Amino acid sequence: MLRPGDAQGMRYLAGGVCQDMARDELSVFTTGDGCTVAYRIDGPPAAPVLVLSNSIGTTMGMWDAQLAALSQSFRVLRYDTRGHGASGAPAGPYSLDRLGYDVVELLDALGLDRVHFCGLSLGGFIGQWLGYRQPSRIDHLILANTAAHLEPRSFWDGRIADVLAAGDLTEIANSFLRNWFPANMLDPLDEAVIPFQAGLLAMNPFGLAGCYAAVRDTDLRATGALITRPTLVVAGEFDTVTTLAHGEFIASAVPGARLVTLPVVHLSNVEQPREFLEATLEFLPG
Numbered sequence: 001m002l003r004p005g006d007a008q009g010m011r012y013l014a015g016g017v018c019q020d021m022a023r024d025e026l027s028v029f030t031t032g033d034g035c036t037v038a039y040r041i042d043g044p045p046a047a048p049v050l051v052l053s054n055s056i057g058t059t060m061g062m063w064d065a066q067l068a069a070l071s072q073s074f075r076v077l078r079y080d081t082r083g084h085g086a087s088g089a090p091a092g093p094y095s096l097d098r099l100g101y102d103v104v105e106l107l108d109a110l111g112l113d114r115v116h117f118c119g120l121s122l123g124g125f126i127g128q129w130l131g132y133r134q135p136s137r138i139d140h141l142i143l144a145n146t147a148a149h150l151e152p153r154s155f156w157d158g159r160i161a162d163v164l165a166a167g168d169l170t171e172i173a174n175s176f177l178r179n180w181f182p183a184n185m186l187d188p189l190d191e192a193v194i195p196f197q198a199g200l201l202a203m204n205p206f207g208l209a210g211c212y213a214a215v216r217d218t219d220l221r222a223t224g225a226l227i228t229r230p231t232l233v234v235a236g237e238f239d240t241v242t243t244l245a246h247g248e249f250i251a252s253a254v255p256g257a258r259l260v261t262l263p264v265v266h267l268s269n270v271e272q273p274r275e276f277l278e279a280t281l282e283f284l285p286g
Helices: 060-073 096-110 122-133 153-165 170-180 194-201 205-216 244-253 273-283
Strands: 011-013 018-020 027-030 036-042 049-053 075-079 115-120 138-144 231-236 258-262
Touching: 027 096, 036 060, 036 096, 049 060, 049 096, 049 122, 060 075, 060 194, 060 273, 075 096, 096 122, 096 205, 115 122, 122 138, 122 205, 138 273, 153 205, 170 194, 231 244, 231 273, 244 258, 258 273
Parallel strands: 049 075, 049 115, 115 138, 138 231, 231 258
Antiparallel strands: 011 018, 027 036, 036 075
């Protein structure tokens, strides 16, 4: 298990890029229930903090295409969601409460009172939770390619059983890629997709199953109206997982929320990095 300072020379599969992480680039802290969470901070020390939360099956590396631009204006805090990347992957189901408190405890550990938060897919579930459960910690909120509820429960039970029984994750990885990217990025495999495929194949099955359970057990349809923070919802026109209708529902439920629709499938910041960045920078206060 990683401990502070143990990242020297490790090969880190960043759900985006496999790279050598220097000792001062990757840090970890331990949550109240004993899980280690890996994180990284980039950008000017005095700048407003922007937290980026990854989708299920990826790591903080999914934000690599936006990092250079965002870290010019923001202190960018990325972390690997529990069960992913260099974070711990305890066995058993996870809950959205636990994933949300992982963020709260990380902010507490870093002495951060209030941050902007951007989450995609599972990260967007976490963002919604923070928006209504911890509003004093959130300034502006971006919810990308996400939903308030995904059913049926039996579907998620099947996914959990499949991933825990799989000898390898090849078919599960292929299923993710088909849900994340358009066909023209998969045949042939686009250069941008290759690291995501590798990251999926390296996933800890316990981490994937645990996060499946968190999605299975989450229903935020009645809590959107309780989010009072300025909110941007980004939806994908061709998203078959968290559909455009899911994004429209969130935008209609959250008072004053703004909806931006991009002609993408699921990982909108990867498929259209420039357009995603423009929407983000236009929304966040400079």
